[in-house]
Amino acid sequence: MPHWLAVxxxxxxxxxxxxxxxxxxxxxxxxxxxxxxxxxxxxxxLLIEVDPARxxxxxxxxxxxxLLCVKAVEDWRECTLVVRDVxxxxxxxxxxxxxxxxxxxxxxxARVVDVGxxxxxxxxxxxxxxxxxxxxxxxxxxxxxxxxSGPMAMVRGQAEAALAxxxxxxxx
Amino acid sequence: xxxxxxxxxxxxxxxxxxxxxxxxTAWAVMEALVREGVxxxxxxxxxxxxxxxxxxxxxxxxxxxxxxxxxxAVHMAEGYARATGKPGVCFTTSGPGATxxxxxxxxxxxDSTPVVAITGQxxxxxxxxxxxxxxxxxxxxxxxxxxxxxxxxxxxAPEAVHMAFRLATDGRPGPTLVDIPRxxxxxxxxxxxxxxxxxRPSRSRSPFxxxxxxxxxxxxxxxxxxxxxxxxxxxxxxxAAPEIRALAEKARIPVATTLMGLGAFPEDHPYALKxxxxxxxxxxxxxxxxxxxxxxxxxxxxxxxxxxxxxxAPHAKVIHIDIDPSEIHKNRRADVPLIGDAKQVLRxxxxxxxxxxxxxxxxxxxxxxxxxxxxYRQGDDVIKPQFAIEMIYELTKDYRPIVTLxxxxxxxxxxxxxxxxEPRTCITSGGLGTMGFSLPAAVGAQFGxxxxxxxxxxxxxxxxxxxxxxxxxxxxxxxIKVFIINNQYLGMVRQWQELFYNRRYSAVYLANxxxxxxxxxxxxxxIRVERPDQVEPAVRQAxxxxxxxxxxDILVDPEENCFPMIPSGMTVFDMMIAPGVKAVP
Numbered sequence: 008m009p010h011w012l013a014v015x016x017x018x019x020x021x022x023x024x025x026x027x028x029x030x031x032x033x034x035x036x037x038x039x040x041x042x043x044x045x046x047x048x049x050x051x052x053l054l055i056e057v058d059p060a061r062x063x064x065x066x067x068x069x070x071x072x073x074l075l076c077v078k079a080v081e082d083w084r085e086c087t088l089v090v091r092d093v094x095x096x097x098x099x100x101x102x103x104x105x106x107x108x109x110x111x112x113x114x115x116x117a118r119v120v121d122v123g124x125x126x127x128x129x130x131x132x133x134x135x136x137x138x139x140x141x142x143x144x145x146x147x148x149x150x151x152x153x154x155x156s157g158p159m160a161m162v163r164g165q166a167e168a169a170l171a172x173x174x175x176x177x178x179x
Numbered sequence: 180x181x182x183x184x185x186x187x188x189x190x191x192x193x194x195x196x197x198x199x200x201x202x203x204t205a206w207a208v209m210e211a212l213v214r215e216g217v218x219x220x221x222x223x224x225x226x227x228x229x230x231x232x233x234x235x236x237x238x239x240x241x242x243x244x245x246x247x248x249x250x251x252a253v254h255m256a257e258g259y260a261r262a263t264g265k266p267g268v269c270f271t272t273s274g275p276g277a278t279x280x281x282x283x284x285x286x287x288x289x290d291s292t293p294v295v296a297i298t299g300q301x302x303x304x305x306x307x308x309x310x311x312x313x314x315x316x317x318x319x320x321x322x323x324x325x326x327x328x329x330x331x332x333x334x335x336a337p338e339a340v341h342m343a344f345r346l347a348t349d350g351r352p353g354p355t356l357v358d359i360p361r362x363x364x365x366x367x368x369x370x371x372x373x374x375x376x377x378x379r380p381s382r383s384r385s386p387f388x389x390x391x392x393x394x395x396x397x398x399x400x401x402x403x404x405x406x407x408x409x410x411x412x413x414x415x416x417x418x419a420a421p422e423i424r425a426l427a428e429k430a431r432i433p434v435a436t437t438l439m440g441l442g443a444f445p446e447d448h449p450y451a452l453k454x455x456x457x458x459x460x461x462x463x464x465x466x467x468x469x470x471x472x473x474x475x476x477x478x479x480x481x482x483x484x485x486x487x488x489x490x491x492a493p494h495a496k497v498i499h500i501d502i503d504p505s506e507i508h509k510n511r512r513a514d515v516p517l518i519g520d521a522k523q524v525l526r527x528x529x530x531x532x533x534x535x536x537x538x539x540x541x542x543x544x545x546x547x548x549x550x551x552x553x554x555y556r557q558g559d560d561v562i563k564p565q566f567a568i569e570m571i572y573e574l575t576k577d578y579r580p581i582v583t584l585x586x587x588x589x590x591x592x593x594x595x596x597x598x599x600x601e602p603r604t605c606i607t608s609g610g611l612g613t614m615g616f617s618l619p620a621a622v623g624a625q626f627g628x629x630x631x632x633x634x635x636x637x638x639x640x641x642x643x644x645x646x647x648x649x650x651x652x653x654x655x656x657x658x659i660k661v662f663i664i665n666n667q668y669l670g671m672v673r674q675w676q677e678l679f680y681n682r683r684y685s686a687v688y689l690a691n692x693x694x695x696x697x698x699x700x701x702x703x704x705x706i707r708v709e710r711p712d713q714v715e716p717a718v719r720q721a722x723x724x725x726x727x728x729x730x731x732d733i734l735v736d737p738e739e740n741c742f743p744m745i746p747s748g749m750t751v752f753d754m755m756i757a758p759g760v761k762a763v764p
Binding site for chain 1 (some may be wrong): 315320321325326346380381448503504505507509654
C-alpha cells in the first residue's frame, strides 16, 4: 500500500492551483496524486502519494497545512484502508464477441454499461490490481479508451481523523 | 503617565461596534484599514486603483507616502514593519504597479516581515483578456505571499483586508496581498464592519510544545557540555530578547545570532559571540561547529549559517524552537522540536532549566575570542570601510539609532563592527539579499519611528538601485543619514571574482555619479569624504543636519575584502581570515 496523505481542500480551481503550486515551488517530490469529490460539494479530497525515502511526509504535510484552502491533512501510513478503483473501458466489440466479453466481465464482477454498434463499455470496480488485470484481459479485443478514477480510499472503522503527528510524537 | 495615555488610546481604538453602512467598496477598504489602525501607507496611483486614491481624500488619518517606484513602496512597508512590529501597508495599481511589488514581497516572505499590499486590478469584465495594464497578480504573487485574495464582490473587500492583516501577523509573519478590480472598487453596497479581531483564518493554530518535550529540552541542556544558543530573526518577531538573555544567563550559554537576529541579544554582554555564518566571527563559527547542543530560537539553519550542511556541527544535538512547524527538520533534524512562539516557549522552558557545567567550554571560547578578534588595519591615506563603519557606530551609538543595511560587503562589515544591543534596530534584507532594500526601508522605519535616529548604511551599487526613495525622503523632510560605503565596485561580487574566479573582474566596476551632488540635486544634503581624517567631521556634520536627509559619500579602499569568510558550501575548517589564511580551531 502506498504511503498516502489525504488532503481535504476547497473545491475550486484556485485552491487546486495553490496546492500544486506549493508542491512545485517547495520542490517536494511527491508521487501520484488522485482527486475525488466528497460528501460535501464544497470539498475535494486529494490522495497524495509520498515516498519517505525521497521526502519527509511531515514536510509535505506541514507545508500544505499553511495553505488557507487546505482544510485537513491526514497521514494514512499506519491506517488500514478500503481502496477502490473504478474504470470505464471501451473495447472494440463486433456482435460476435459480446458473449465472450460479457463472460470475461463477469469473472471480474464488471458490467457492460454501454452497447454501441462496434463497441462496448465495461465498468470495472475493485482494487488497483484487479482493475489492471481486467483491462489487460480486455486488450485482446482491442481497447479503445480507458478512463479510471484512480484509487479512492477510506480509513477502515475509525471515527476520528488520522491526524496523528508522528514526528513531534516521536520526539516527545 | 504617557504610557497610560497610550494604553488607553489603544483600548479605545481597538473597541469597535458592529456597524452597517452603505458606501462604495473603495471607501469600505479605507474603513477597514482605519479599523486596523493604519496611519501610513506607501504607494503610487494608477488607472486601476484610482477609486482607492479617490477614497483616500476622505481619510486624512491615513497618511499616504508617494513613492517614485513601487519597489520602494513595499520596501518602505517592510522598513516600517521591521521597526514597529506592525504590518506595513502599500498601495499600487494593476499590471506594472503590482509586478514591481514582487521583489519586495519575496523579500518580506523570506524575512518573515508583515506587509499588506493592496493592488488595483483591471475591471472584472476585462480580466483574463490581456487588457491594458493587466497582470495575473494573484498567480504572480502566490509564491511570495502567505496568502492573497482577489476580491470579486464588494462584500468580500473588508473581510479580505482584515484577513490580510490577521494572516500577515498570525504565527510566522509575512506578506499578504489583496487584489481589487476597479469596477468592484466603484460598486456601492451595504457593508457590515466588525471588530477586526473577529476575522481569523479558520485553521489558525497556536501550537505549543508538550510538557514532556519541554522537560526533554531542559534535560538536554543540563547534560550538555558545550551548548550554544543560535538566535535568528524569529526571536525578534516574537519579542523574545529578554527570555533569551534570561536563558543564557541562567545556564551560562554563549549566544550567536544570525544576521536577522542581530539585536536579539546585546553584543556588549560577555556571553555574546556576535554574528555567525559565512562572514560571522571566527569564535561564533567555531563555537557552533564544536558544540554538543544547539538551541535554535527562531532560526532556520540557512545555508549562509551552516555552509556544507552535512558537515555542520556534527556532534550537536538540536533543540529547535520555531513557530512554523514546516521549519522543523527542514534543513537539520531536530532532536527536540519545540513548536510555538519563541517568547512563550522560552518562558515555559526557563523554570525547568538546570545549568550545565560549561567551565571548560567557556575557557575554549575565550581562547578563540582572544586569538581571532575582528580586525582591520587603518592607515593614513585610504579609508578602510571597516574604519568608516566603526566611526559611524561610535559617533551615533548614544542616539540608539535604527540602522538599515543594504546587501553586500558593507552589510557584513556593519553586522560585524556595530555592537548591536537592541531588537528592531538592525533592518536588512537577509533571506533574499535584495540590493536596493535599505534606503526605502530607512524611509519606512523613520515613518514608523519618528522619535528615533534612522541611519542607512548603503553600498554604491545598491544605492543606485532605489535612489529615487531619497526624493520621497526629501519631500517629507526626513532626517535620515545615508552613508554610502563607496568602493566603486559591486564589492562582494568583486571579492568572489578575486577569490574564486582568479581575479578576472567581470562587470563589477561602477562608473559612479558624484553622490553628494546627486543628493544636493534632489534637495538632500550631500557630503563627500575621501580621507580618513574627514570621516569623523562628516559624520558629526551629518548628525547636525535635521531638516532633510543627508547623503555622506565615503570613498573607501576599493579592494578591501570582507573576512572572516566561509566560502559557499564549505565548512568551518575552510574559514578564511585573510586571502589564503585559514583559522585554526
